[in-house]
Amino acid sequence: xxxxxxxxxxxxxxxxxxxxxxxxxxxxxxxxxxxxxxxxxxxxxxxxxxxxxxxxxxxxxxxxxxxxxxxxxxxxxxxxxxxxxxxxxxxxxxxxxxxxxxxxxxxxxxxxxxxxxxxxxxxxxxxxxxxxxxxxxxxxxxxxxxxxxxxxxxxxxxxxxxxxxxxxxxxxxxxxxxxxxxxxxxxxxxxxxxxxxxxxxxxxxxxxxxxxxxxxxxxxxxxxxxxxxxxxxxxxxxxxxxxxxxxxxxxxxxxxxxxxxxxxxxxxxxxxxxxxxxxxxxxxxxxxxxxxxxxxxxxxxxxxxxxxxxxxxxxxx
Amino acid sequence: xxxxxxxxxxxxxxxxxxxxxxxxxxxxxxxxxxxxxxxxxxxxxxxxxxxxxxxxxxxxxxxxxxxxxxxxxxxxxxxxxxxxxxxxxxxxxxxxxxxxxxxxxxxxxxxxxxxxxxxxxxxxxxxxxxxxxxxxxxxxxxxxxxxxxxxxxxxxxxxxxxxxxxxxxxxxxxxxxxxxxxxxxxxxxxxxxxxxxxxxxxxxxxxxxxxxxxxxxxxxxxxxxxxxxxxxxxxxxxxxxxxxxxxxxxxxxxxxxxxxxxxxxxxxxxxxxxxxxxxxxxxxxxxxxxxxxxxxxxxxxxxxxxxxxxxxxxxxxxxxxxxxxxxxxxxxxxxxxxxxxxxxxxxxxxxxxxxxxxxxxxxxxxxxxxxxxxxxxxxxxxxxxxxxxxxxxxxxxxxxxxxxxxxxxxxxxxxxxxxxxxxxxxxxxxxxxxxxxxxxxxxxxxxxxxxxxxxxxxxxxxxxxxxxxxxxxxxxxxxxxxxxxxxxxxxxxxxxxxxxxxxxxxxxxxxxxxxxxxxxxxxxxxxxxxxxxxxxxxxxxxxxxxxxxxxxxxxxxxxxxxxxxxxxxxxxxxxxxxxxxxxxxxxxxxxxxxxxxxxxxxxx
Numbered sequence: 001x002x003x004x005x006x007x008x009x010x011x012x013x014x015x016x017x018x019x020x021x022x023x024x025x026x027x028x029x030x031x032x033x034x035x036x037x038x039x040x041x042x043x044x045x046x047x048x049x050x051x052x053x054x055x056x057x058x059x060x061x062x063x064x065x066x067x068x069x070x071x072x073x074x075x076x077x078x079x080x081x082x083x084x085x086x087x088x089x090x091x092x093x094x095x096x097x098x099x100x101x102x103x104x105x106x107x108x109x110x111x112x113x114x115x116x117x118x119x120x121x122x123x124x125x126x127x128x129x130x131x132x133x134x135x136x137x138x139x140x141x142x143x144x145x146x147x148x149x150x151x152x153x154x155x156x157x158x159x160x161x162x163x164x165x166x167x168x169x170x171x172x173x174x175x176x177x178x179x180x181x182x183x184x185x186x187x188x189x190x191x192x193x194x195x196x197x198x199x200x201x202x203x204x205x206x207x208x209x210x211x212x213x214x215x216x217x218x219x220x221x222x223x224x225x226x227x228x229x230x231x232x233x234x235x236x237x238x239x240x241x242x243x244x245x246x247x248x249x250x251x252x253x254x255x256x257x258x259x260x261x262x263x264x265x266x267x268x269x270x271x272x273x274x275x276x277x278x279x280x281x282x283x284x285x286x287x288x289x290x291x292x293x294x295x296x297x298x299x300x301x302x303x304x305x306x307x308x309x310x311x312x313x314x315x316x317x
Numbered sequence: 318x319x320x321x322x323x324x325x326x327x328x329x330x331x332x333x334x335x336x337x338x339x340x341x342x343x344x345x346x347x348x349x350x351x352x353x354x355x356x357x358x359x360x361x362x363x364x365x366x367x368x369x370x371x372x373x374x375x376x377x378x379x380x381x382x383x384x385x386x387x388x389x390x391x392x393x394x395x396x397x398x399x400x401x402x403x404x405x406x407x408x409x410x411x412x413x414x415x416x417x418x419x420x421x422x423x424x425x426x427x428x429x430x431x432x433x434x435x436x437x438x439x440x441x442x443x444x445x446x447x448x449x450x451x452x453x454x455x456x457x458x459x460x461x462x463x464x465x466x467x468x469x470x471x472x473x474x475x476x477x478x479x480x481x482x483x484x485x486x487x488x489x490x491x492x493x494x495x496x497x498x499x500x501x502x503x504x505x506x507x508x509x510x511x512x513x514x515x516x517x518x519x520x521x522x523x524x525x526x527x528x529x530x531x532x533x534x535x536x537x538x539x540x541x542x543x544x545x546x547x548x549x550x551x552x553x554x555x556x557x558x559x560x561x562x563x564x565x566x567x568x569x570x571x572x573x574x575x576x577x578x579x580x581x582x583x584x585x586x587x588x589x590x591x592x593x594x595x596x597x598x599x600x601x602x603x604x605x606x607x608x609x610x611x612x613x614x615x616x617x618x619x620x621x622x623x624x625x626x627x628x629x630x631x632x633x634x635x636x637x638x639x640x641x642x643x644x645x646x647x648x649x650x651x652x653x654x655x656x657x658x659x660x661x662x663x664x665x666x667x668x669x670x671x672x673x674x675x676x677x678x679x680x681x682x683x684x685x686x687x688x689x690x691x692x693x694x695x696x697x698x699x700x701x702x703x704x705x706x707x708x709x710x711x712x713x714x715x716x717x718x719x720x721x722x723x724x725x726x727x728x729x730x731x732x733x734x735x736x737x738x739x740x741x742x743x744x745x746x747x748x749x750x751x752x753x754x755x756x757x758x759x760x761x762x763x764x765x766x767x768x769x770x771x772x773x774x775x776x777x778x779x780x781x782x783x784x785x786x787x788x789x790x791x792x793x794x795x796x797x798x799x800x801x802x803x804x805x806x807x808x809x810x811x812x813x814x815x816x817x818x819x820x821x822x823x824x825x826x827x828x829x830x831x832x833x834x835x836x837x838x839x840x841x842x843x844x845x846x847x848x849x850x851x852x853x854x855x856x857x858x859x860x861x862x863x864x865x866x867x868x869x870x871x872x873x874x875x876x877x878x879x880x881x882x883x884x885x886x887x888x889x890x891x892x893x894x895x896x897x898x899x900x901x902x903x904x905x906x907x908x909x910x911x912x913x914x915x916x917x918x919x920x921x
Contacts, residue, residue, distance in 0.1 A: 158617035166614040265605040267573035280786040
């Protein structure tokens, strides 16, 4: 087991090194000069001022020097300071991560709330109209991009019905849980749509197999109700794949809410990343990208290790 | 909102989101400021009156295009509703403001909305476009405009309780000299020293005559007054907690979410009836980058006001209003005009015949239609909209109109010239790289131009789209001696500020974007310099007309339509249209969707 852990950790370090190098390299290779962003479109370009700003930012140093300098700082948790806002990148991330994490968490909860009954129903009524209808619905949910769902939700619940605010994120700490949920429910629902579709497909297919197990037949022969069998005996063993995907998707959502955060003007990590990209704030782009990649890679590594714990065959490889 | 309008809006939003996917920065535009310098101002002891009443009697030529739609809202006194104190409003902005330091943070329209809440400017423009004292009580110059004396209002304090004195302005100067946003402005203004020559008297000394110096005091980098002590003590922190003398005091700043300002109870300003300003208890600014969501936020009451610099959003807002939605629109047709430039340093754009041919093939009406601006944006012919006092009918008439045959003829002249500058064989088509930022409407507009050019069978068009920063850099060419790597390049021209500085910046070397040099450029530059050395309105107008005519002759740039902007409000919000300068005259209104919030109040 120790060997497996060490191997996974070595791979983790290697992956992170590659991620940081590629991120740093790609942002450095991007055409366009961050000095432009700092000076703005119409500012008179005084070459002396430009040279001074470039020197201040260290842009005159070779790429490799800048990379290792940044990497050394990153190891100590210092991801640098925004060239545009002067805010520390780590502070930027820690301020916004709870917002994005809340969205990701809510969307997964919402997705599970709908995915479980849909998946169970599809398996229980396999091949019947209920299964076909739920499959068709799931296909639609998978096909419609989440921002389209978001636009529709805004139109319906904000403009037409006036039940929810179109944007204006409320923080639970200052505005209360209820106000926070009112601003979170639409973006979380938009994000949940695709998740729900994926989860329900997984639950359905796993449960179809589970329902063919002997112990299910035994339970039926004992006269237990279908609902009891489905939710007490079949659901738990059919949830392993979905639980794995939930974990991975949660990690992916931390970096994958960019469009929805922009649409709803939610001050999360993705919204900041988009702003940083439009402002050519390279330090922030690097910091957030590396952070997201790190979270994703770490979560995957943890999942790998958990597999090894659960499945002895993996430990022996 | 009508069903068809809603469908169209939804479709536009979907397309925009797919294509833009977060490229929020307004493509090619949005009107940054920082450098640009503003308008005319009298040199003698100033009142709010302009040096001369600008050409109101100028025949309103192409304003006949008004028939296409109501393109702006007149700035008028809003005296139909009783002013009342109290209440809060929230305002949706098109982007988050990167910082609130006038000397450091490059400022565009969203930023101005916030900055004017917390800072006062020494000088403001009145409704005629003339410069009027604001935080300054008066300003005047010596005879040759090299020394300017500004007298500050008495009894003004900063939000931290520090009294405003002449020394406050002097202390700002070293910070402004070093600031990323202000250093270039200090240099272009020729400002060499700022001295306190009395408790409230500040003397600005310039290296060269500058009759338009007050225009510099009407924009953020040099004109917004901040508490230098606090700025020097914590320059980074100042961005989040700015200290000015403005009508509102910052209460909280939650970056990317909400910035809240509360009433400055000690504010010096009052309305023409003597009521102390501001009226509102607080005002919140919310960055909502998606145009559709911002409009929906207004329609649903999530915000009380919103700004837009997009004609598509103005169109949707008009549709919503006409469909019965309870909103009001304050529209402005700006001087800022879309279009582009040629890189005259490279072939074939170094040849006038090519530029003439390509511009003759630019159907402005079709381009504006593709941009979604029909009835909203007027075709550009110069750096001034028809409402500007500087607008010239002569230039409007002289600007080449769409003429396919004439375009083909000019291109043929070049193509069949054995000495053509691009080195190609006689009869071979010319190559054009048409480049714009990846904004969906811009791409649609450029496709219209591409189709027309290719229909001649004389032009091979390659369309490229780079994000805004890359697009700027391609034109700037910091790596190749500022020559750039552009050829036919989308760009925006002009602003509401004084034309002199804008034209000088346009022609300044080495960063002259179209690489327009030679005798005509020199002549235009000399005329621009001359326009900055006099405050006589008629003289300056004539000089600008001459410059615009040189542009018509040489065609380093082309135009599509003027930039329409708007502030939408709920019907309960008043006072945005019809704010005042201290003399009691109306202020300039809401150009570039920049609101002034001190006289805003809520009815009912």
